[in-house]
Amino acid sequence: MALSETTRHSDAAIDSMFASLYLQNSLPKFELPEKSTPKEAAYQIISDELMLDSNPRLNLASFVTTWMEPECNKLIMEAINKNYVDMDEYPVTTELQNRCVNIIARMFHASISDKEQAIGVGTVGSSEAIMLAGLAFKRNWQNKRKAQGKPYDKPNIVTGANVQVCWEKFARYFEVELKEVKLREGYYVMDPQKAVELVDDNTICVAAILGSTYNGEFEDVKLLNDLLMEKNNKTKWDTPIHVDAASGGFIAPFLYPNLEWDFRLPLVRSINVSGHKYGLVYAGIGWVVWRGKKDLPEELIFHINYLGADQPTFTLNFSKGG
Numbered sequence: 001m002a003l004s005e006t007t008r009h010s011d012a013a014i015d016s017m018f019a020s021l022y023l024q025n026s027l028p029k030f031e032l033p034e035k036s037t038p039k040e041a042a043y044q045i046i047s048d049e050l051m052l053d054s055n056p057r058l059n060l061a062s063f064v065t066t067w068m069e070p071e072c073n074k075l076i077m078e079a080i081n082k083n084y085v086d087m088d089e090y091p092v093t094t095e096l097q098n099r100c101v102n103i104i105a106r107m108f109h110a111s112i113s114d115k116e117q118a119i120g121v122g123t124v125g126s127s128e129a130i131m132l133a134g135l136a137f138k139r140n141w142q143n144k145r146k147a148q149g150k151p152y153d154k155p156n157i158v159t160g161a162n163v164q165v166c167w168e169k170f171a172r173y174f175e176v177e178l179k180e181v182k183l184r185e186g187y188y189v190m191d192p193q194k195a196v197e198l199v200d201d202n203t204i205c206v207a208a209i210l211g212s213t214y215n216g217e218f219e220d221v222k223l224l225n226d227l228l229m230e231k232n233n234k235t236k237w238d239t240p241i242h243v244d245a246a247s248g249g250f251i252a253p254f255l256y257p258n259l260e261w262d263f264r265l266p267l268v269r270s271i272n273v274s275g276h277k278y279g280l281v282y283a284g285i286g287w288v289v290w291r292g293k294k295d296l297p298e299e300l301i302f303h304i305n306y307l308g309a310d311q312p313t314f315t316l317n318f319s320k321g322g
């Protein structure tokens with residue numbers, strides 16, 4: 001095995017870190033250096049460089065949680081070296097994920113029996129959750145069109161022009177036309193009436209936002225549901241709704257429990273929520289939950305077995321820390 005050559009150093013040089021040779025030159029920016037740097041010096045230099053970032057606790061412009069209880073920090077560090085996807089090796093981590101999915105789906109009024117496992121998955125955030133939900137809508141729509149012998153090459157999605165960039169990413173990455181309802185002076189969310197007018201037989205779903213990124217406003221999902229039901233009845237289409245509850249999903253159930261925006265509305269088929277926004281968890285966790293089994297097409301779920309037993313996965317990335 002080739003050994004790297006370490007720059008000669010004495011323990012004394014490391015003990016007086018700021019007087020040591022290592023801190024005289026900055027770390028290389030473009031290429032691996034010929035000689036290694038002792039870990040103590042590397043830590044000191046990188047930690048000092050990071051001081052130039054601003055202090056997250058002073059960042060009042062972020063939706064994302066910047067403080068957690070110390071016990072949560074401890075739990076994160078205890079689990080970070082477990083690969084979340086390896087369900088066979090880390091069944092308790094998987095069980096904790098499943099409990100979260102169950103609790104969130106029931107909080108959003110999914111109608112499932114007492115002991116039934118809800119359909120959903122933990123993601124890196126709402127963006128990944130939205131990609132997965134969008135793919136499920138696209139595949140369901142394609143399957144329906146194929147069965148009807150109709151063309152299935154021009155899917156579109158209807159949203160307000162106030163959607164977060166992840167919806168534009170979904171549309172571009174997965175080749176779905178984005179039909180945006182324009183905003184107008186004094187009205188900065190999607191107008192349900194105009195959204196329903198844009199729906200046609202190529203529409204895979206209408207996406208409503210609970211907690212617009214621009215101003216935090218909730219879109220009127222109930223009105224959207226009612227207008228879309230009328231249109232579906234007339235046209236015999238079955239256009240569904242996704243609710244992007246990235247910010248509002250952990251607010252509405254507590255502050256506005258009687259507001260109907262979730263699975264209480266029959267056309268709402270999937271919902272995403274960011275744990276790291278008002279779920280009060282550090283960045284790196286989101287969720288997508290589906291109304292029921294038939295809303296997540298089986299062919300999108302991969303079954304892999306090289307880590308042990310059969311493991312169903314439906315995520316964009318494979319490995320990540322527990």
Ligand SMILES: Cc1ncc(COP(=O)(O)O)c(C=O)c1O
Pocket residue numbers: 063124125126127128164166209211212213244246247274286
């Ligand atoms: C409404 C909405 N949807 C989606 C996202 C993307 O969420 P994430 O950062 O968790 O990927 C955001 C982020 O600000 C958002 O406000």
